[in-house]
Amino acid sequence: DVKVTQSSRYLVKRTGEKVFLECVQDMDHENMFWYRQDPGLGLRLIYFSYDVKMKEKGDIPEGYSVSREKKERFSLILESASTNQTSMYLCASSAPTGSYNEQFFGPGTRLTVL
């Protein structure tokens, strides 16, 4: 059974803190994605990666960075958390472009920044 796991289901941080969200997939997928989901705004792509040590900006990268040192792990970093980064964060992975590219999502991390 395919699996994408995220390090925390719920996280509460303070403004200005550095926040790490971890995502691990066990499907040997090349592609990994970070989204945030907010009511009325839907899923918005923050960053994605098509390979180890490779990253591409999505639609809303400001205030975020990512790291992909190993194929199975994709980390989202909030350098200095702000209240407008309170959201549900979803990680996903998929097989490479050119093949059936269903995205498999992790359970999400609900981050609250106080």
Place this chain on the structure above:
Amino acid sequence: RKEVEQDPGPFNVPEGATVAFNCTYSNSASQSFFWYRQDCRKEPKLLMSVYSSGNEDGRFTAQLNRASQYISLLIRDSKLSDSATYLCVVNTRNRDDKIIFGKGTRLHILP
């Protein structure tokens, strides 16, 4: 025009009824289309792909209309368990290989 657009709903439908909703997309170069389902406080999961000729999976039928640039999802004999948000997903296989999620249509099946 937004890249992918869906009626947010909610659609309140009695159990056993048939319900259909559409999703329009703006990029004519879009090549792959999907419907995802997201239950409350859960992650999205693939419901079905949408093929050019249309496809059916049990009570669910998905269709693509390239000329008018929309896809549709039809649910027959709706069940209480069909209550969820349905996300339309469009993949444009160009240099950027962009995958775009719609904001979703909320469906409530009423007993």
